[in-house]
Amino acid sequence: MLIKPAVVAILFFLKTSVTSEHIVCKREKIIEWYPEPKMVTVNWTLKENICIDFYKECWTNSSNTQNTSSSHQGLNIPQICPLQLQVGDTLIISYEPFSQFLGMNLINVSKEAFINCLQNDSTQDQLLFNCKLKGTHEVNSQWLSIGTHYFLTKMKGDPLLCKLGLRLNVTVKQQFCQASQNATVCSGHGRCLTEVWNKTYVCHCHPPYSGEFCQEVDECFQNPCHNNGTCINKREELGDSYDCICYQEFTGKNCAEIIGQCQPHLCLYGNCRNVTPNTFICECDEQFTGPFCEELLNPCLSQPCWNGGTCRNQMPDCICDCPVGFLGPKCETTVDECSSLPCQNEPECINMSNDITCMCLPEFTGKFCDKILRSCHLILCGKNATCEEEDKNYHCRCMLRFTGRNCEEVIDYCRILSINCLNEGLCFSIIGGVRVSNLI
Incomplete structure (x- = not known):
């Protein structure tokens, strides 16, 4: 079938106007369920929102994401940015004016046809619209059922527009975030x-909640088991609870009891108390912890860091993060900033708090005396001349009427030319010469 010249011109324009510098999609990779359906508009154009790499480019902040799910294999092709919709959303397709001249329509196709831009003329019942396309058109809900749908441009003759990217991958999803229709989403303890x-859509629970609808409390979240015991959640008729699996020498609900009986000096910094005939616990003094009160609770409480250092608790010790200018285990040593010889060209270095000062020689400048101070930098010629560098010296190019090493002298042409005005006349030096004035 022959294509009209006007159509050929439009196709040529489209093909030449599409460049490799396409706009990267702004679709979010992770979406939260919204309570009310919304209207989504897609501009059916090659001028914007075209992506190629389905895994790294078609979603915001997904450059390091790679998924090998079979449902997405082979989709690294030019396409309009994919959509994730939820059940009940409305999809609007907005067309450019040239669409009506091309006899363009949209067709629902298989994944294979979507990838290869295959247009089967025998599938007229898969056309999305039954009218000449112009402006905006709403996609019928029959094409937005739950699952993934593939729409591509159907046009008589050439599938060029489809291959350039005029095709759309739409996934419609439902949510499983409510125990019943009127229940709170994720029990109010998570995000759908x-x-x-x-x-x-599924629930992602906020701690300490868990379960399909975030309806269960994770009793192990706060680590109730002492002495490295392992916490296991269990379900009871009266609510959630937990069990602790203790190491061999510990027992009790939270593994807090030590197997044995009190002995002198058994608790290093605390008092020993028998709980049962076979177990005891150590009640530790302030600032001490551990099964035998052998660990300092927080070494930073004694403020061991000097000179404004910040203490970090690294049981059983602490670490001091020192400010600039200090070092040592307790930040007790002042750093001599001048020891690294930062000042250049032999100046005097003065060590200051967290800084240095370089006392530069006259011919140098800069924080570290690393810049040569040229003669013209001193502006020795003043405003009546232009300064020119001459090796390590300078020369002042004077303006008319001025002279001297630094153009600081005004030329007196009347004196230089020995002009003596007759009849009480006056001689005035002007730029470039003299002016004679007669007194009348």
């Missing part, structure tokens, strides 16, 4: 989210 690779 989906990622591009997921087929549904």
Whole structure:
């Protein structure tokens, strides 16, 4: 079938106007379920929102994301930025004016046809619209059922527009974040989210909650088991609870009891108390902890860091983060900033608090005396001349009427030319010469 010259011109324009510098998509990779359906508009154009790399480019902040899910294989092709919709959303397609001249329409196709831009003329029942396309058109809900849908441009003759990127991948999702229709989403203890690779929205719970709808409390979240015991959540009729699996020498609900009986000096910094005939615990003095009160609770309480150092608790010791100019385990040593010889060209270095001062020789300048101070930098010629560098010296190019080493003298032409005005006349030096004035 022959294509009209006007159509050929439009196709040529489109092909030459599409460049490799396409706009990267702004679609979010992770989306939160919104309570009310919304309207989404897609501009059916090659001028914007075209992406190629489905895994790294078609989603915001996904440059390091790679998913090998079979449902997305082979989708690294030019396409309009993919959409993630939720059930009930409205999709609007906005067309450019040239669409009506091309006889353009949209067709629902298989994934293979989407990838290869295959247009089967026998699938007229898959056309999205039954009218000449112009302006905006709403996609019927029958094409937005749950699952992934592939729409591409159907046009008589050449599939060029499809290959350049006029095709759209739409995934419609439902949520499983409520125990019942009227229940609070994620029990009010989490967020209902989906990622591009997921087929549904699910709950992501805030600690300490867990479960399909974030309805369960994670009793182990606060680490109730002492002495490195392992916490295991369990379900009871009256609510959630937990068990602690203790190391061999410990026992009790929270592994806080030590197997044995009190002995003198058994608790290093605390008092020993028998709990049962077979167990005891150590009640530690302030600032001490551990099963036998052998650990300092917080070494930073004694403020061991000097000179404004910041203490970090690294049980059983602490670490001092020293400010600039100090070092040592307790930040007790002042750093001599001049020891590294930062000043150049032999100046005097003065060590200051967190800084230095370089006393430069006359011919140098800069914080570290690293810049040569040229003669013209001193502006010796003044405003009546232009300064020119001459090796390590300078020369002043004077303006008319001025002279001298630094152009500081005004030329008196009347004196130089020995002009004596007759009849009480006056001689005035002017730029470039003299002026004679008669007194009348």
